[in-house]
Structures are given as structure tokens and as C-alpha cells.
Amino acid sequence: MNAVIVSIGSELTSGLLVDTNSAFLSRELEVAGIEVAAHFTVGDEQPRIVAALRRACEQADVVIASGGLGPTPDDRTRAALAEAMGAELIEDERSFAEIEAFFRKRNYPMSRLNRVQAMRPAPAEAIPNANGTAPGIAAELGEAKVFTLPGVPGEMRAMFREHVLPRLGQAGRVILHRRVCCFGCGESSLAERIEDLMAARGDVRVGTTASSGLIAVHVSCAADSIESARRQADDILHEIRARLGEWIVAEGEDASLEAAVGELLRSGGQTLATAESCTGGMLGEMITAVPGSSEYYLGGVVSYTNAAKRDLLDVDAATLESRGAVSEAVARQMADGVRKRFAGDWGIGITGIAGPSGGTESKPVGLVFVALSDREGTHVERQIFPGDRQAVRRRAALTALNMLRKAMENL
């Protein structure tokens, strides 16, 4: 059983909006054992929507379309589906009552524009939308089941899970995803070690993606049952761990280095404080994006000036003068200073030149010093990171987290 996802909207084909619905639907379908063969994206022109729906239904068993169900004149998906089916559009009484109720409940007047949202092709069924005014449509087109959903992610996701997934029935196949996060190596050096696993094209597939130095190894296992898929996944992950062990920083679908470090701190009953210069708060933001981080994160100082480094982090004025703010000695004093100020077990200091300007021959753009301090001492790494301002900053923050992870794991 396979699927094609169709995204509808001129904001998508003109690049004003990035399509996140297709990724969500793909993950959900694959976990349900339905392979996603392709995504199509078309603008709001009715003939293009008709053609995309027809072609999708020719090559897939299931077609999920999103977008184009709003109340305004540029929302053409209802009419396009009716045209593709050769059917008439009629008003769905229950949908109309639900849209009326939606506005009544919120004490808003119902716009005349919203009435069109209750329309559906005569031989189709409406899919209720608990969070908005756009009902979806469930229909058949040729041999395929086709579902149209609104483009608003929150509405689309709830409707897909509640009303579409249960109608897809047993597909007989399950596709399980696993993800391993690596840091501290190049993508091709990593790939060389698992080249044979990546080359295999059977039920177990291994691929990699890279972003700001973080390399994700994706594993997908297709099987007849969830138990069998899990067994396959366990086997291949055992092999991947044996080959990539030193670089693996986190495992799991929603895994991140910041969550892994947080778990190490929490389980060890330890605390952390951060002193950031070029990252400007990014490291603190990443750490506190993890719910429950207040258990181990004490806080930090963003010391964007020399005065802040001196007054809030006790960095020595003479060192700032002689070595400059971007130096090993200042990174070290920032990490020590913030650890002491916050009375934490660990202190991190980051100072560098994120660019695009501010670099010199001896201190080029991308140069970052990352320091990690605990009661026993302070360790500093000097790096020259590639990429733009945000990439340099992100690599600096990830490097700090990875130094802390390695220190806690005694690596």
C-alpha cells in the first residue's frame, strides 16, 4: 500500500511558505506501514489541482491533499476535487450546522464567505474539523482513496489522526524509524564506516543528513509486524553503535544533544551555568527548550561587552586588554566565573567571532573558544567553524554541549 501527498497553495509554489505538512503526513503514514512514493505541490489554479489529484490517484492507493479549503475565492480544492471526480458540489447540512456552531460558540458573526466551506462533492463524505471552519472531504477517485484536509497545520494534524488514519485500515506492513545523532566528525568519514549498510536497498534502509556539524543517521525498517520491525531495528542499531560509538551523542526520534546532556545532568544531580559572548543566549535557549531544564540549569550571563565580562563574570581586566575578548584565557575565565557566580557544578564559556565582519588574519571569522569548567579544572577547545553567522554560533553551542557530555561520560 502506498501514498502520494498533494500540497495545494500558491504561497508554496512561489516559495513564501515552507511546506511542513508533507513531512508530518509522511511520518504518520510510514509509521502506519504505508510507503510514501512522492509529494506533489501545486498552486491555487483549479486545472493544476485537478491534474495533480488525478495523477496522484493513478499512482497511489491513498492520496492525502492539504490546503485550498479556506473561505476565500482563491481556495479551489473543493471545486477541483468535484471536477476530477466528475461530480456536483452540494452543501453538506451537518458541516453547515457545525460551521454555524463554531462561530456562535465564539460569539463571532459568521461571514457569508464561510458558507462555501460546507460544500462537498455529492458522492463524498465531510470530515469534521474540531479546530476550525474548514471541514475535510473523504472521497474515491479511480481506485484510490482521497482525503482533502485544510492547510493549517494544527487543524490538519488533528483531523488526520482522528478521522483519516482510522479509515486507512490495516496495510499489513509497518515501517519503523530510528534516528542516531552524531557530532564531531565529517559526514563522509562517518559514511565510510557504514557504507555497506547504506548501500543495502532492502527492508532495512540507512541514510544520513547533516546540519551545522550535527549528523543524523536515519534507519527505517519495513516488516509485517511491529515486533519484527523492532527486531530488525535493534539489530541494525547494535551494528551502527559498534561502528560509530565515539561520535554518537543521542538516540531517538526526538533526540537532541541538549536533551541528552540534560538527562546526564539530571540523573547525576548536577547543575550548569553558561557565559555566552558570540552565541548571545543561543546555548541557554537550547538548554531551556527542554522541558524540566530548571532542575539542572541555573542560568547564565550574556556578556556582549568587556564591562559585562569583568563585572558579572569576574574576567580579569588585564587579560581582556592583553589577550583580547576572543582568546583562550578569556573563555577560561568566563567559564570559571559563571560557575562560581551561580554556584554550579559546571560552567561553560563561549567567546568567538561569528561574523560576517570583525575577523582579522590572526583571529578570523569562525574562530571560537569554548571552555568547560568544574571544580577540578578548566578545559578549552579552539575551533575555526565554517558557515555563516548562525552556523558558527550553532556549532559553538553544540561543541560546548558535546564537551560537557564527554566530560560527564568520562570519555
Added chain:
Amino acid sequence: MNAVIVSIGSELTSGLLVDTNSAFLSRELEVAGIEVAAHFTVGDEQPRIVAALRRACEQADVVIASGGLGPTPDDRTRAALAEAMGAELIEDERSFAEIEAFFRKRNYPMSRLNRVQAMRPAPAEAIPNANGTAPGIAAELGEAKVFTLPGVPGEMRAMFREHVLPRLGQAGRVILHRRVCCFGCGESSLAERIEDLMAARGDVRVGTTASSGLIAVHVSCAADSIESARRQADDILHEIRARLGEWIVAEGEDASLEAAVGELLRSGGQTLATAESCTGGMLGEMITAVPGSSEYYLGGVVSYTNAAKRDLLDVDAATLESRGAVSEAVARQMADGVRKRFAGDWGIGITGIAGPSGGTESKPVGLVFVALSDREGTHVERQIFPGDRQAVRRRAALTALNMLRKAMENL
């Protein structure tokens, strides 16, 4: 002249990665006057790539494909293009020399896997990649020009602008995009004021998208010349400003509230310091994402504990005890305290409950106090933001920036 964009990668069709390349390419093509008819996305299976390239070339004059040019065995785009063209793959001598040089310059050993990246179909041309090891390919397939580029956004973007756009020639039509950022209103209240402009379907199109309370109004103008498109854009923007003025926080393709606030601070010779609790550094990160922010941003304190609020921000212990850390009084003292500690003109304090847990009946998840302090006084806003942890945090940071913007503009 029209185009189809093809994205290649099983991480895309299984939803593990969101495709941002298609949006970038769409914007660039439309500005060059080339209408984007559709996006196709397929996995790494060679037959699917071949079919997608063939179908794209049947329906468009220009096809831009990205992804699948890496060094690993799951990178099939080179072979698929050769198959679609009925051509042989040969090694491009110049590409091979450039890949070798790339590694030599960085003092890395060249992996044998990278050699395959120098391959191209015999009747095609290699497109140099200044930032990585994957050259692109320029070829003809049927009546269409087809270009394949690597999937890594930084490499793809530079190659597209430098080597692909100049080969696309004059298309005769120009599509110009403009963007206006609004904050502080609901999307439907905003849409009501410009409903007539949004309904028009001619050469000038107006649409909206919303994210974390920030509403972007997109304008696109199609015309025979850049001058004519500019005139149309100026007219419609004049109208939009008249209707939405109070909510507009920034204008421009890359505009952001943080850059607009930075420009106000810079031009006024004023400085800012931040005290963040629930946002954990996010506000500092946003401010310092703007190059040159060290001219006006002094730094801040992430006070994730009561001790940090007392010791680094001089928040009164009795107030923390009686009102709690999430209170109007504490936000006020944080803003005042950080302004004084950093000797800045402006101080911002943010304290709230980002969730998912930690809420109570009187202080629910989403409750945030944002304070803005200057020499003349301190103003506090109390808000209950919808959404998950990251959405609440982002709305809080944006609210702080918008309060500062309004204060500086005397609104």
C-alpha cells in the same frame, strides 16, 4: 517560461527532513520572471528519480533538481539523470581536480567515496561547487533545461545564484515580492481590513501567513519590466500601510522585528540589556542574530533560579517570596535590575510559565509578564499566550521587542 522543482531524498518522503530548498528556488525563479508550476518530491530510488525528472521535463521549460549528489551509495541523482538522458556516466576531470583541491586545502584525506562525485552524464556540463564536494550538473532532457544541485542549502543556494540563474536568460516577465511583518493582532482581524486586496487574482496578489503571532503579508507583482513591477508594488504597499499601519513592525524580504528594533537602537545611539527567565536566552539569541548588534546590545542575565534573580539582578527576596517568581513585581525588578547592572538605556525583563507543566489555576501555562524599563519608569504587560513551550517563549520574546519598538517610536 515555467519551471518545475524536483527534490530528491528519502529523508523528505519519509518526513524526517522538511524541504526548504523548494521554497528558496521558487522565490528566486519567480523574481526572475519564471513561473513555478509545481514541486515534485521523490525518495532515493533511481527509477522514481528517473520518472520524476522525465515528467518534470515534459511539462516545464526549466527543471531544477536538488539532492542525491552526495558521496554515499544512497545518492542516485547522477545515475538517474544519465539514465533519463540515455547517456553514459563519465568522470569530469576538472571536477575531480576541484574535489581533490577541496580536501588538500583543508588538510583532510580525500575519502575514496568522494571520487564518484566527479561523475556526470557524457553530454552534460559540471557546475562548480565552491563550498563543498558535490558539483552540480547542467544538461538538456527533451526540450527542457535541467540542472541538478546538491541538497545542502548553503551549497545549493550559492550555486543556483552564481551558475544557474545566469543561464536562464530573459524570460520577459518579472515577478517581484514584497513582505510586511505585523504583530499585535489576529490574522483574521488583519485579513478583514485587506479582504478586497487579497481577493484580487490579477498581476498583483496579496496573501498572509502567520507564525507565533507574527503575521507576514506577502505581496507579489507580475509585470513586463522591473520598473513596472516596482510601481505596482509601491502602490499596493502604500494602501496596505494605510490600512494596517499600527500593526506593521518591519518591512522587507529579510525583515525581522529584531533587526527593526536594532536599527532604532543604533540610530538613536541607545543600548539594551535583557533579563530572561522562561525564554532562557532566546531574546538575547534573536537580538544577536543581527550582525552588528554589539553596537547596541550590552548583554543580559538568564536568571533561571530565584538565587540568580536576587544576586545578579537585585530582585528583592521578599517580593520573590510573597508574589512568586512569575509576577508583575518580579518582571519589573528584573528589567530595572538588568538595566542598572549593565548601565543601559533600556532593560527588558521576562518571567513566565512556558509549560508543558508548572501551571496552576491562578498562574496557568502560557502566563508571561514582560517588563520594559528606562530611566523614566517601567511598564509591564501581562499576557496568556497560546501554543506549546517554544511558541509561548517565542511570543514572549517578540512581545518584548515590540514593546521596545513602540516605546522608541513613541506609539
